[in-house]
Structure formats: C-alpha cells, structure tokens
Amino acid sequence: MANVAPTARPDRSAIVPGRLPAVPAPRRLLGKLSLTWLPVAPFFLYVTIFMLLPSLSIVQGAFSKSTGSGYTLDHVRTLFDPQYRDAFWTSIKLSVATALTGGIFGLFVAYAAVKEGAPRWIRSALITFSGVAANFAGVPLAFAFIATIGTTGVITSFLSSYGIDIYSNGFTLYSFTGLTIVYTYFQLPLMILIISPSIDGLRSQWREAAENLGANTFQYWRMVGLPILWPSLLSAMVLLFGSAFSAYATAYALIGSGSVNLVPIIIGAVMSGNITIDPNLGDALALGMIVIIGFTVAIYALLQRRASRWLR
Amino acid sequence: MRARRLGFWQVFWLVAGALFFLVPLYGTAEYSLETGPGQYGFKHYLTILQDPAFKASFLYSLKIALATVAIGIVLMVPTVYWVNLRLPRLRKVIDFLAVLPFVVPPVALVVGINRLFTSQPVLILGQPQRVSFWLVSGPQILVMAYVILALPFTYRSLDAGMRAIDLHTLTEAAQSVGASWTRVLLSVILPNIRYAMLSAAFLTITLVMGEYTMSSLLLFNTFAVYVEYTGEAKANPAAALAIISFALTWAAMLGILFLGRGVGRRQGQLTGTR
Numbered sequence: 001m002a003n004v005a006p007t008a009r010p011d012r013s014a015i016v017p018g019r020l021p022a023v024p025a026p027r028r029l030l031g032k033l034s035l036t037w038l039p040v041a042p043f044f045l046y047v048t049i050f051m052l053l054p055s056l057s058i059v060q061g062a063f064s065k066s067t068g069s070g071y072t073l074d075h076v077r078t079l080f081d082p083q084y085r086d087a088f089w090t091s092i093k094l095s096v097a098t099a100l101t102g103g104i105f106g107l108f109v110a111y112a113a114v115k116e117g118a119p120r121w122i123r124s125a126l127i128t129f130s131g132v133a134a135n136f137a138g139v140p141l142a143f144a145f146i147a148t149i150g151t152t153g154v155i156t157s158f159l160s161s162y163g164i165d166i167y168s169n170g171f172t173l174y175s176f177t178g179l180t181i182v183y184t185y186f187q188l189p190l191m192i193l194i195i196s197p198s199i200d201g202l203r204s205q206w207r208e209a210a211e212n213l214g215a216n217t218f219q220y221w222r223m224v225g226l227p228i229l230w231p232s233l234l235s236a237m238v239l240l241f242g243s244a245f246s247a248y249a250t251a252y253a254l255i256g257s258g259s260v261n262l263v264p265i266i267i268g269a270v271m272s273g274n275i276t277i278d279p280n281l282g283d284a285l286a287l288g289m290i291v292i293i294g295f296t297v298a299i300y301a302l303l304q305r306r307a308s309r310w311l312r
Numbered sequence: 313m314r315a316r317r318l319g320f321w322q323v324f325w326l327v328a329g330a331l332f333f334l335v336p337l338y339g340t341a342e343y344s345l346e347t348g349p350g351q352y353g354f355k356h357y358l359t360i361l362q363d364p365a366f367k368a369s370f371l372y373s374l375k376i377a378l379a380t381v382a383i384g385i386v387l388m389v390p391t392v393y394w395v396n397l398r399l400p401r402l403r404k405v406i407d408f409l410a411v412l413p414f415v416v417p418p419v420a421l422v423v424g425i426n427r428l429f430t431s432q433p434v435l436i437l438g439q440p441q442r443v444s445f446w447l448v449s450g451p452q453i454l455v456m457a458y459v460i461l462a463l464p465f466t467y468r469s470l471d472a473g474m475r476a477i478d479l480h481t482l483t484e485a486a487q488s489v490g491a492s493w494t495r496v497l498l499s500v501i502l503p504n505i506r507y508a509m510l511s512a513a514f515l516t517i518t519l520v521m522g523e524y525t526m527s528s529l530l531l532f533n534t535f536a537v538y539v540e541y542t543g544e545a546k547a548n549p550a551a552a553l554a555i556i557s558f559a560l561t562w563a564a565m566l567g568i569l570f571l572g573r574g575v576g577r578r579q580g581q582l583t584g585t586r
Contacts, residue, residue, distance in 0.1 A: 039394040040402065046387055047409050050460050054424025055416065061427055109329035112322040122326065132558075132565045133333055139524050139540045140557035146543075147551040148339025154346075155339055185336065188329070246417035249524035253540055264419040264525075271423060271529045283427065286420035297415050 055290065061283030075284035084266070088288060090176070091245060091263045097180050099240035102187025107233065110192045114199045127196065130189035137186040142253035145182045149173055174255050182250060187240050194239060198232035198307070235303035242296045245289070263289055337558065344551035356552040360542075369538035376451050376534065377520035380458040381513045384466045387459065389509075392470045393501055397479050410467035413460050418525045425457055426530065451532050458520050465515040473508020474501075507571045514571070518564040522557065 065072045078084065112118065113126045136144075149155050149166070150173050159166055172178060202225060210220045226233075248264040255265070263285055269275045270282035318326075345352045360366050395402050413421070430448045447453050482504065486496045502509070524536035539557065543550035 036398060039390045040399065040406075042387060043391040043406070046459070047463075050425070050456050051409075051412060051416070051421070054421060054428045056424075057428040058420065058424040061423075105329070105332070108321075108325040112325040112329075118318065118322065118326075126329075128565070128569060129333060131569075132561050135518060135522070135561050135565065136558055138522050139536055139543065140522070140554040143539075143543050143550045143554040144336045144340040144558075146547065147343035147554065148336045150547075152547070153339060154342045155335065185332070188332065242415065246419070248417075248419040249528075249536070249540075252524075252528075253543065264417065267419050267423060268525070268529055271426060272531075279427075282423055286417075286423040289417050289420045293415055293417060 058283050058286045058290065061280050062287040064280055064283075066278050066280050075278070075280050076287070078281055079284055079288050083261075084263075084285065087261045087263045087266055087285075088292075090261050092292070094176065094179055094183070094260075094262065095241045095244040097176075098183040098187045098244045099237045101180060101184045102191050102240050103233070103237040105184070106188045106191025107195055109188070110196050111199055113192075114196055115202075123196075126192060130192040133189035134186055134193060137247070138249035139253040141185060142182060142250050145173060145178075145185070145254070149181075174259055176260055179251060179254060179260060182254060183244050183247065186250075187244060190240060190243060191236055194236040195232065198229060198236075201232075202228065231303045231307035235300050235307055238296055238300045238303065242293055242300075245293060245296070337555075340551045340554050340558075344548060344555050346548060356549045357556075359546075359549045360552050360556070363542075365533075365538055369533055369535045372451075372533065373521050373535035374517075376455055376458065377517040379455045380462060380520050381516045383455065384459050384462050384512065384516055385470075385509060388463075388466050388470050388512075389502070389505075390497065392467065392474055393479065393497065396471070396474050397483060406467070410463050413462075414464045418461060418523075419529070421457070421460070422526045422529050425453065425526075429453055430530070454527060454530060454532055454534075457526055457530075458516075458523065461523070461526075462512075462516040462519050465519070466512045469508045469512035469515065470505065473505035473511075476508075477501075477504045511568045511571045514564045514567045518561060521560060 062075055063071045063073070065074075079088070109126070113123045145153075147153055151167060153173075156166060173181075206224055206228075207220055210224050215223065246264070248268060251260070251262055251265055252268060266275075266277075267282055267285050267289070270277045270279065270285070342352075344356050345354070347353045347355045391406070395406055430453065447456065479501070482500050483496055486500045491500070521535055523534070524540060527534035528537050528540065539550070539553045542553055
C-alpha cells in the first residue's frame with residue numbers, strides 16, 4: 001500500500017467510454033483538485049457573498065445586543081410579545097387560507113382541464129395562461145383588484161347599480177378577506193402549474209381497473225385517486241404556503257402598513273424607518289420568517305420523496 | 313382518445329377558473345379606459361406614456377435587468393457546463409444552493425443585504441474595502457441581489473439546455489481540433505444553448521421589471537416603485553399601468569413558450585415577485 005504514488009492513481013473519467021480524457025496528469029493531488037474546482041469557484045464565492053453571508057448577518061443581528069457588543073436572546077424573546085406573535089399568526093393564517101383556496105380551486109380546475117375528454121387546447125391554454133397569471137403578482141395585481149372590487153371598482157359599481165352593495169356587509173378589499181382573494185389570484189395558477197403533471201400521472205388504467213371491480217367515482221377517489229395524489233397535493237400546498245408567506249409587494253400595495261398585521265409588512269416598515277423599532281428586532285423578525293420557511297421546505301422535501309414513489 | 317362529452321362539473325370548474333382569471337383583468341381594463349361617467353378613451357394611457365418618470369424608471373429597470381442577465385449568464389454558464397462535464401457529484405449541492413433564493417423571502421434577504429453592505433462598509437482584513445463602497449454607490453447592489461433572486465430560473469434553464477446537448481462529444485470534438493477552453497465555451501457550447509440562455513434572460517427580465525420589495529426597501533426608483541407611487545395618487549392611470557405590466561408579462565411568457573420549442577420541455581415558468 002505504501003508504494004502507491006498519487007500520480008499512479010487511475011483517473012476514473014479516463015476509462016469511462018465516451019467521457020473526456022483527464023486533464024494532463026498533475027503532479028500533486030492538491031493542484032489537480034484546485035484546477036478542477038476553479039470553474040465553479042466564482043459561483044460558490046458569489047452565493048456566499050450575496051446570499052449566505054447576508055443570511056448569517058441576519059442571525060448575527062438577531063442575537064446581538066442593540067447597544068454595545070455582546071449577544072443576547074432579548075430580540076428573539078420579543079418576537080413572542082403579543083404584537084409580533086399576532087403578526088406571525090396572521091401571516092401564517094393568511095398563507096394557510098390562500099394555500100387552501102388556491103390549492104383546492106386549482107386542483108379542481110387543473111383536473112377538469114387535464115382529464116376526461118377535455119380538448120387539448122383547453123389544457124395548453126390553461127397552462128400558458130397560468131404561467132402568465134402566476135407571474136402577474138405584486139403591485140400591478142393589487143391595482144387590478146382595486147380597479148375591480150375596490151370601493152370605486154368596476155364590479156363594485158356594476159353591482160351597486162343593481163342595488164347590491166358588497167361593501168355594506170362589512171366586506172372590504174383592504175382586509176384579511178381581501179388579501180386572501182388577491183393572493184388566490186397568483187396561488188391558483190401556481191397550483192395548476194405544479195399539480196398538472198401529478199394529475200397526468202394518474203393513469204386511466206387505474207380508474208378503469210377500479211371501475212371494472214365495481215367502484216363508483218367516490219370509491220375510486222377514496223381508495224385509489226387520493227391515496228396516490230395526496231403527497232403531491234400536500235407538497236404543492238406547502239409550496240403555496242411558502243409563496244404567500246414570503247409575499248410583500250402585493251400586501252404592501254393593497255393595505256400599506258396598516259389594517260392587517262403581517263410580518264413582511266412590519267419588516268418593511270422597520271427597514272424604511274416608518275416605525276421606530278430597534279433594527280435588531282427587524283433582524284429577529286426576518287430570522288423568524290426564515291425559520292418558518294425552513295420548516296416549510298423540510299416538509300415539502302419530505303412529501304416530495306413520498307410523491308415521487310408513484311409519479312415517475 | 314375517445315371523444316367524450318365534457319361533464320357538468322368539468323365545465324363548472326373551467327368556467328369558474330376562467331371567470332376568476334378574467335374578471336379582474338376585465339375590470340382593470342375598463343377602469344383604465346374610463347375617462348368619465350360612461351366615457352371611454354385612452355387618456356390614462358397617454359398620461360402614463362407622456363410621464364417622463366415612466367420612461368426614466370422603465371429604462372432604469374431595463375438597464376438593471378440587462379446587467380442582471382449579463383452577470384447571471386457569465387456566472388452560471390461556466391458553472392453549469394463544468395458541473396455537467398466534470399463535477400456531477402457537485403450537482404446536488406448546486407441544485408440546493410440554486411433553489412434557496414426561491415425559498416428565502418426577499419423581504420428577509422434584503423434585511424441581510426442592507427445590514428451587511430449598506431449599514432457599514434464591509435471589513436476585509438480589518439480594513440473597509442473600496443469594493444463595498446462601489447457596491448452601494450448605485451444600483452449595483454440591486455443587480456447583485458437580483459442575480460441571486462434569478463438564480464433558480466437561470467440555473468434551471470441553462471441546466472435543461474446543457475442536458476439536451478451532448479456536452480462531452482462537443483467538447484471532445486472541439487478540443488481535438490485544438491480549441492482552448494474559452495474557445496470551446498464561446499464558439500461551441502454557447503451557440504448550442506442560445507435558446508436556454510434567451511429563456512433565462514426573459515425570465516430574469518420579467519422578474520426584475522416587476523420586483524418591488526428589494527428596490528423599494530433599498531430606495532431605488534425602479535419601474536415597480538414608480539407603479540406603486542402612481543397608484544397612491546392616481547387610480548385610473550395605475551390601472552393602465554397594471555394592464556401594461558400584464559402585457560409585458562404576456563410578451564415575456566410567450567417569448568419563452570416560443571423559444572421552448574428549441575429547448576424541449578418548458579422550464580421554470582415561475583419568477584415569483586410577490
């Protein structure tokens with residue numbers, strides 16, 4: 001063993017047929033390693049400087065004392081004060097609500113377009129349109145809804161000309177319900193884009209086999225369809241949750257920094273100096289968001305693994 | 313496929329979906345065309361198009377978008393090429409890193425970037441560096457952040473493009489006639505992934521033109537900031553801007569769809585500026 005020189009080590013890539021022969025055998029292993037890694041070094045450097053370090057900086061800020069040096073748990077503890085706890089709770093509720101509305105609505109629309117004798121053009125039109133609508137978010141989306149069902153919106157005035165005042169029952173666009181409706185506009189197409197391949201994966205033979213055994217539609221769904229689809233379904237909704245939880249522009253353009261207490265809105269207000277909060281508390285809030293999103297991603301990854309069992 | 317009649321529920325959900333998609337668009341269009349009670353015209357569009365701030369912010373965002381595209385491509389093409397050619401064992405790591413920006417909320421990332429770069433100059437070896445001053449002296453910092461935001465889409469487009477061609481054979485053939493690594497990349501690989509690059513570029517431009525969170529919080533007057541600012545004061549022109557934004561998104565998505573024929577399966581349609 002002791003006689004094996006590093007240069008004698010066979011290069012695996014040289015003996016795989018169709019693979020590129022190795023770079024001229026370098027003297028030292030280290031030299032070879034650094035050469036092979038050189039082309040990807042800028043990428044790692046860039047990601048470190050502009051993503052990983054800023055994230056670490058948030059962690060550092062969240063645990064740093066506001067005055068002087070040293071570390072503290074105060075800011076993270078403050079997150080559990082009623083005001084901030086309520087913001088996290090509202091953000092989570094909004095994200096769950098829109099994941100459910102967008103998710104369930106999207107599932108039905110996608111299923112209607114993808115399965116059972118729907119003409120091809122409906123499907124491709126829906127997918128294309130979903131691609132656009134999922135990207136039509138942020139400030140313009142908020143304005144679209146203000147123009148449609150805002151206090152002077154087109155639909156609002158149309159209905160009121162027939163004596164129906166949608167604002168008389170306590171409804172307002174600039175509220176939790178309003179935000180749910182507006183968010184659903186990008187959640188629904190997102191769901192359609194994510195879930196369509198999984199619905200495709202439901203083979204028609206499974207349905208025919210179930211029908212041959214005497215199953216009705218409900219039994220097919222309860223015993224075959226849903227058990228296969230649920231991991232994809234849940235993981236899609238988890239993704240929708242994350243998408244709504246991170247959203248800032250749409251909410252800001254719609255409600256400003258008032259009426260609905262959301263975490264991204266508070267963070268934005270701290271950063272732009274609209275409310276005087278300790279900047280370190282802003283870091284703690286951002287850290288809180290990242291932690292929740294981290295959990296979301298972990299759940300997503302777990303469900304994806306289950307989903308991929310059936311859908312190859 | 314058997315010709316089957318559409319079921320009742322199928323039609324119901326398709327119509328419901330179509331209404332939910334189209335009614336707000338119709339509402340916005342009508343609102344943007346309304347010039348008085350019962351009167352319609354393109355007045356609000358003219359107001360917008362004649363506003364010097366519209367042109368200025370649009371071009372400003374477009375410049376930022378093109379810079380983002382350029383840096384993203386220069387950064388990612390060699391990386392994706394090399395990972396596919398020589399370092400397949402790194403794929404998992406890069407997959408993970410490239411998906412992270414989709415997951416880290418922009419509003420949180422901007423807090424970190426602001427903390428790290430703009431609050432105080434970055435110290436390297438105990439000295440504040442010129443680079444960090446340069447970074448925060450203009451929209452450079454925004455471009456750097458947008459490259460990160462666009463990473464998932466750039467990476468996936470380029471990766472799909474490179475997987476679709478035979479990198480090994482192309483590289484080997486080019487090298488056997490004496491091409492250098494630079495030459496291989498520029499004259500052989502790039503022309504073969506031009507659709508993938510264009511598709512990445514379209515996605516990045518769509519993302520940057522609509523990005524509000526970071527640009528507003530870092531105080532840059534981008535297009536999205538202009539749109540928001542207009543909306544605070546003038547509701548009808550804001551609706552016209554919403555329609556213009558929607559048309560731009562359409563144009564970009566149709567561009568990708570059209571290019572998609574050259575790449576095979578369409579990839580990464582979600583840009584995510586919520």
